Amino acid sequence: MGWGPGWPLARAGMAIGLLGGSFDPAHPGHVHVTREALKRLGLHQLWWLVTPGNPLKMHGPAPLDQRLARAREMMQHPRVRVTDLERRLGTRYTADTLAALQSRYPGVRFVWLMGADNLAELHCWDDWQDIVARVPMGVLARPGDRLSARLSPAARIYAFARRSKSQAQGLASISPPAWTFLNLPMRDDSSSALRENGSWQQSD
Numbered sequence: 001m002g003w004g005p006g007w008p009l010a011r012a013g014m015a016i017g018l019l020g021g022s023f024d025p026a027h028p029g030h031v032h033v034t035r036e037a038l039k040r041l042g043l044h045q046l047w048w049l050v051t052p053g054n055p056l057k058m059h060g061p062a063p064l065d066q067r068l069a070r071a072r073e074m075m076q077h078p079r080v081r082v083t084d085l086e087r088r089l090g091t092r093y094t095a096d097t098l099a100a101l102q103s104r105y106p107g108v109r110f111v112w113l114m115g116a117d118n119l120a121e122l123h124c125w126d127d128w129q130d131i132v133a134r135v136p137m138g139v140l141a142r143p144g145d146r147l148s149a150r151l152s153p154a155a156r157i158y159a160f161a162r163r164s165k166s167q168a169q170g171l172a173s174i175s176p177p178a179w180t181f182l183n184l185p186m187r188d189d190s191s192s193a194l195r196e197n198g199s200w201q202q203s204d
C-alpha cells in the first residue's frame with residue numbers, strides 16, 4: 001500500500017485525535033466537538049475518519065464521496081483533516097482501523113474520540129477491549145447521553161482508568177487504558193435529525 005495524496009502527513013511524537021463517524025451528513029455539532037477536543041486535549045491535529053459504513057448500522061449511509069464533500073465544506077481548520085482512511089486501509093471495525101494506523105504511523109500518539117452516545121454502546125463493538133487497550137480515549141458530552149454513558153459497561157469496567165479534567169491536556173501521552181470525559185458546552189445537532197427533517201437532501 002503506497003503513499004500519495006489523501007494520506008495525511010504526521011511525524012512520530014505528534015498527538016492526533018481520531019473522530020470516526022458516518023457524517024451522514026456532517027453538522028455543526030461535529031465541528032464544535034472537534035474544535036473543543038483540539039484545545040482541551042492538547043492535540044497537534046485531528047483527523048475525521050469518514051466511515052464507508054458503520055458495521056452496526058443496518059442501513060447503509062449516503063455515498064462516501066458525497067459525505068466527504070459535505071464534511072470538507074463544513075470542517076475548515078488548519079489542523080483538521082477530513083479523510084477516507086478506512087476506505088484506503090480497507091477496514092470497517094475500529095479495532096482494525098487503529099491497528100492499521102498504528103502500524104502505518106509508528107510513534108504517532110493517537111487518541112480515539114467519540115460522543116457520549118458511543119461510549120454507552122462501546123461494549124457492543126468488535127474487539128472493544130482491544131480498542132481501550134490500544135489508545136487513550138476522549139469522550140465528548142452530548143445532550144441526553146451523559147447518564148447512559150456514565151452507567152455503561154465500558155465506563156464501569158474501566159472506571160479505574162478514568163482521568164480527571166486536569167489530566168486531559170496530556171491524555172495522548174498516558175499509556176492506555178486511559179479515558180477522560182470532556183464536559184463541553186453541549187450542542188444537540190445530529191445527523192439523524194437533519195435527515196428526518198429533510199434539510200439534508202441527497203443529490204444521488
Ligand SMILES: Nc1ncnc2c1ncn2[C@@H]1O[C@H](COP(=O)(O)OP(=O)(O)OP(=O)(O)O)[C@@H](O)[C@H]1O
Nearest residue numbers: 020021022023029114115141142187189190191192
Ligand atoms: N452534537 C454532538 N455532540 C457530541 N458528539 C457528537 C455530536 N454529534 C456527533 N457526535 C459524535 O461524533 C461522532 C460521529 O457522529 P455521527 O457521524 O454518527 O453523527 P450523529 O449526529 O451521531 O449521527 P446519527 O444521528 O445518524 O447517529 C460520534 O462519535 C458521535 O457521538
Ligand SMILES: O=C(O)c1ccc[n+]([C@@H]2O[C@H](COP(=O)([O-])O)[C@@H](O)[C@H]2O)c1
Nearest residue numbers: 020021022051054056093094095125126
Ligand atoms: O468497530 C466496531 O464494531 C464499531 C461499531 C460501531 C461504530 N463504530 C465506529 O464508531 C464511529 C461512529 O459511528 P457512527 O455511525 O455512530 O458515526 C465510526 O468510526 C464507526 O466505524 C465501530
